[in-house]
Amino acid sequence: MKIIHKLTLIALAVFTFSCEDILEEDISNDLVQVVYPLEGATVESNVTVFQWNQLDGADDYRVQVYNNNQFKVFDTLVNTNTVTLPLIQGTYQWRVRGENSAYQSTYSFPLTFDVEESDDLTNQQVVLVAPSASFATNLNTVTLSWNDLTAADHYKVEVINITSGSIVFTQDNVTTTNVTLNSSNITGDGQYTWKVKAYNTTTSTETVYSSRNFLVDTVAPNQVQNNQPANNASQTINQTVSFSWTISQDSGVIQSTITYELQIASDLNFTTIIQTSPATGTSYQQAFATAGVYYWRVRAKDAAGNVGAYSSGNKLTIN
Numbered sequence: 001m002k003i004i005h006k007l008t009l010i011a012l013a014v015f016t017f018s019c020e021d022i023l024e025e026d027i028s029n030d031l032v033q034v035v036y037p038l039e040g041a042t043v044e045s046n047v048t049v050f051q052w053n054q055l056d057g058a059d060d061y062r063v064q065v066y067n068n069n070q071f072k073v074f075d076t077l078v079n080t081n082t083v084t085l086p087l088i089q090g091t092y093q094w095r096v097r098g099e100n101s102a103y104q105s106t107y108s109f110p111l112t113f114d115v116e117e118s119d120d121l122t123n124q125q126v127v128l129v130a131p132s133a134s135f136a137t138n139l140n141t142v143t144l145s146w147n148d149l150t151a152a153d154h155y156k157v158e159v160i161n162i163t164s165g166s167i168v169f170t171q172d173n174v175t176t177t178n179v180t181l182n183s184s185n186i187t188g189d190g191q192y193t194w195k196v197k198a199y200n201t202t203t204s205t206e207t208v209y210s211s212r213n214f215l216v217d218t219v220a221p222n223q224v225q226n227n228q229p230a231n232n233a234s235q236t237i238n239q240t241v242s243f244s245w246t247i248s249q250d251s252g253v254i255q256s257t258i259t260y261e262l263q264i265a266s267d268l269n270f271t272t273i274i275q276t277s278p279a280t281g282t283s284y285q286q287a288f289a290t291a292g293v294y295y296w297r298v299r300a301k302d303a304a305g306n307v308g309a310y311s312s313g314n315k316l317t318i319n
Contacts, residue, residue: 024102025057031106032061032096037113043087044118046149047125050094051082055105058098065094066110086127086147087115119151121205126155126196128210136215136256136303140186144194145178146210152198162213163190163253189216189253219252221300221308224260227282231314237291244283245298245311256303260284265295268313288318 035051037043050063063083065074068091076083077099093112098105118124127147131137144157157179159169169185186192195209227244235241243262249255260279266272274294277284288294294316300308 024100027055027057027098027100027103027105029106030055030057030098032058032098032108034096034108034111037094037111039111039113041111041113043113043115044120045115045123045125046088046117046151047084047086047127048092048113048115049082049084050096052096052108054081055098057100057103058105059100061096061098062104063094063096064107065092067092084125086125089115089117089150091115117150119200119203119205121149121151121198121200121203121207124149124151124198124207126152126198126207126210128196128212131212131214133212134303136217136254136305138216138218138304138306140183140216141180142186142214143178143180144196146196148177149198149207151200151203152207153201154199156197156199157194158209159185159192159194161187161190161192164188168192186216189218191215191254215254215256215304217252217254217256217302217304217306219250219254220306221250221258221302222248223309224298224300224311226296226298226311226314229314229316232317233314234317234319235288237318238287238289240285240287241316242283242285243296243298246282247300247308250302254304258300258302260298260300262296262298263310265313266292268295268315270295270297270310270313291318293317 032055033053035053060077060079062077064072067073074085091114093110095107095110097107126149129145129147131142155174156172157174159181161168169181171179191213193211193213195211197209198207224245224247227246228242262277262279262284263270263273264275266274295313296316297310297313299310
């Protein structure tokens, strides 16, 4: 009977550690079929659209681009079979492979192509720099910036408050690569879209708009409520203590991503902070190596920089 029990445990362990390999298809010897750009291609644009056929068993694809000096200018992982990357004039090589959580395919054979500047903006794009696509702020001043497009004579910038449905900023004939919005443009919390397009007066061509969103959120998260361990709880030294808390939903127009800060102190007034730990969810675990009396509290922070009030301090005794 003991032998059967041991065999069962061994089988369970083998299944547990090899489950990922069983579920994922082995693509180690497979090769991604490249579509564009092919060997010797010339791209007349400031951006290059890389394309390849999907590979059975691959969840993601890693694309690497090298310049003429074999310096890696891009190493990016995407979950589609195409990616658009900005490239200045020059000669490049690129390759791609498929990946899943357990295996990686062989890289495709490196292909060489050229990027050439053109005065025709039809197939070019304005490459936005800042703010990033995930940017959130609690300020009413935001600077928008983008890369200079060689063939561009000027740019047009437009900003829309999606939440209210109104255009809050528009400016044509911009000859710089940045503009700054202020309180006359950012009039309240909301989701904003900013767009930039380039013009070439000589060729009478223009790019399509390049666009991104950003969030304005000025409402602080609500106060956290402690859950576990309860006030005046006791725990054993060197054993894991599970902290947990709750928070009610933000009442603001925009709810940007919330993270938390757990503080542990040796006194109820938190004048002597022993530890400050970040947490992405509403729980945190740790063990205490020293017996004594501790106090803990938590506060919430959102992606825009707003900070909520600390929860009340709970007493925790470690024996």
